[in-house]
Amino acid sequence: MKGDNQEKLINFLLNAHSFVDSNSLAKELNVSTKTIYRLVKRINDYYKEPLIISEKGKGYRIDDREYIEQHEIGQFHQNDLLSPIERRNMITKDLLLISPKSISLFNIVERYYISESVLNSDEKKIEEMLNQFNLVLERKNRHLSIKGGESDIRHALLELIGEGKLSNLSAYNGMDETEDRDSHFVQEQINTIENYKNIIIPYPYNVNIFSHLYILIMRFRKRGVINEDKSRETQELLKLKNEYQSFYRTSDMVIGNIEKYLHTQLPDNERIYLFEYLISSRFETQNYQEDMKYSNDVIEITNALIEGASGELNHSFKNADLEQQLLKHVKPMLNRIEHRLLVKNTLIEQIKIEYPIVFNVISNITNQISETYAIKKINQDEIGFLTLYFAKELERNPKKIKTLITCTTGIGTSELLKTKIDRNVPEIDIIDVKSSFDLTEEDLQKIDLIISTVHIPEVKTIPIVVISAMFNKNDQIKLRKMIEMLGDDNE
Template sequence: MGTKKDREQRLLLLLTKRHDYMTSDELAEHLGTSQKTIYRLIKKINETHGDGLIQSEKGRGYKLNYEKYISQTNFQPSQRSQYSPQERRNRVTEELLLSSPNAKNVYDLFEEYYVGESVIFSDEQLIAEHLQQYDLRLERKQRTLAALGKEANIRRAIADLIQMHNIIEIDELKNNSELNFNHYDVLFILDQLKLIEKQLEMTIPYPYNVNIFSHLYILISRLRKVHQLPNEEMSPLSKKEQERLQQDTALYQVAQAAIGNVENYLHSSLPTSEVYYLYQYLSYSRMQGSLSKVTKFSSKVVEITNTYLNGMSQRLNIPIKGDSIFLDLANHIKPMINRLEHGIHIKNSLLDQIKMTYETIFTDVTNVSAEVSQDFTLPTINDDENGFITLYFARIIETNQLPIRTVIMCTTGVGTSELLRVKIEKKFPELEIVDVVASRDAQRFTEKYPGIDLILTTISVSDTIPIPSLLVSAMFTRDDQNRLQKRIEAIYDER
């Protein structure tokens, strides 16, 4: 229930919202306490802050003297809610989900936001609609609310609500005050991630490490709220699930050890299904390390990987081949298929930047993904997954770009132009300087060197030469360098 001071504050805040008389019975129901406690609280408040702050009238109940209330600054809420309506609903929803199936008093859920009954009613409708997306329902009984449904759906809804998707470096979680996480729980889970990586002799990269962190944090938070998970969590594993664990002993043993550590940390027993849940997250994650290099791929993974490589090669009009490229992408495709088939969703905090920076590649990947989903009977591959795949092909392009064939042109083709050549080759190794020519030879060099991408010139180039050019000074100043860098980026984008 909280301290006496908290109860007094809650009573006063309730009366400020009503601006009318409330009976002791109504007050007791709203605050989830007894009528005797209400009488004692009112007496204490009036003794401490002056008779008449809470007025009483026989047959009508109690009413706050609002003018007297606002004149006493020590009763004013110290800080109005700084949350937006959406943030408020998210926080209330998170509290309901973490406490599920237990009911929460409506007043307790909304008291820190200083909103009235109409706002609370509106929030309830919107929260109920949100929960329906996860096959969950919002149940209201008298003055309480409860989120009800299957445990797997509850955890999925919590995972989507927890605002940690912009975390890329996992160690940032130690000092991120915006997340409002339990500091000791954060340190404990980060230790478990390090132990998992050590035992597997692998590194779990972003975003998979963040998703595993989220899974364990939700598990710990749920147990702190409800102490005992719903009965469905206690059911034994199916024969198929048991067989899968036995076939992958390395991940199974690691998951078992980590859940055992959680049990010791919370002084609470957990069902075997929790080992399987963590095992699933590990198996759905991309691993980087010695074992990942010898991973065996199913024929399905091989076919899907080749579909992406061939489809993107055609769309980008560049050859994409090689064992290392195949292995790199296949190691991503394998856990992605598992995630799709089991409804695991990973957030991509870089998605907006990826769409903006690699717009063409992202569009092409999305189109290939649509073909993959259809041809291999997979669920729709969402934008988050497409964003991750886009980075693979962006990296291939960045690291395998053909050099930009460049000609340097000046009045004579000698002297300062050779100095210019040395400076450019040193600063921009992606340029292949095929020759230094004089302006009088402009027409002939286009025949001698077909396929030139760029002319760097210290004089104006004739409009009759159909090759992009950039005018620079012979001293190749910093401004020239910046302009050339932008031109190089533009050429790569056009490719």
């Protein structure tokens, strides 16, 4: 729990871009202000220079330079400074890489400077984590090992290793010459795929394929050729191979390159693993036609997302550009869900902090989609990617405030005011211009705001901003403040 709160605190401060007081942080993390103080101290103890700066009367903020330096370089903390979560993740990663081989308890205790009682506690947490991947932690003859299917082991490795080390391997301090050479070789294979297919593999799919191939090589380096799982050559796969023949040829070519690089023959399943990743990725090119064929399920699920979000967020998302973007995303997403392929979303915590309402709405819609179309539950990483499409659309086309202009001095004055507001305040959508004497209940049901040149005491359900007919600088400031208040209420 402490490790989770540390991550939440760092993500929240990164997103704030300025000082945040301890009360606000305590409320956000649902902890006490004393806990915030302890979390900050614990985080800062990991770094040579404090990561979180505090100033009396202002609160806390992230030292951006220190954060970038530590995380872009890929610097790891010394083992004696690791948090319990970091330590358990590193132990699990080591065991996964050599699975089904084992590591002695003595080696683990000595490497991480912990007692056996602490290791016993770690084992329980590791077992809980492995359950979600259908993997088992086994202790035998004072050795630990992880047992399970090869695809499950790689899913767990993708989750644990994450993007940081795999996307910037040349900067990883602990990398030896062989690992550096491996990373360059894998990047060459990504280039080979793009050149052969005349496509561009965008983020995060390029990182996902890179991670998969790099983990394949890491596994070989640590424990040699891995025995095949049960063959993945199913009737469904045969249909996919027939539909995407060029992708299977690409997979065959790349795995053949890896076999030459490692001077060994790899199991046939390796070609199928890579093929599944390729057909579950999104590509960009004007000449690429295969991703333009959409099944009825892809079209219906895309429409369900657009219609559901439009209704829940009170914003029309029905436009051709967003529909095409979502179709291109949903098609490989369904392949990923079907083949249990993980695309790690490293921005997920920041997405949930910055777009909480949109994320929750998309999460609810995807739950309904899973039930309706009998597909596996869509995970948070995928929901985060979908959230970004709708968040971008909202930022590009923000909801306008439906406004009624009213004036007692005549419609001509109101029309003049309408022209000035149209020109200077794009956030306002003027629905109608009326005399204050002609307002009806029906008028009030259609609007979010009334702009008037006189006070209207009998209207209490709709916010009113009173300005002059000349719409001077003070009037503009007053209207801007009202728009900000209405925006805050809608968040």
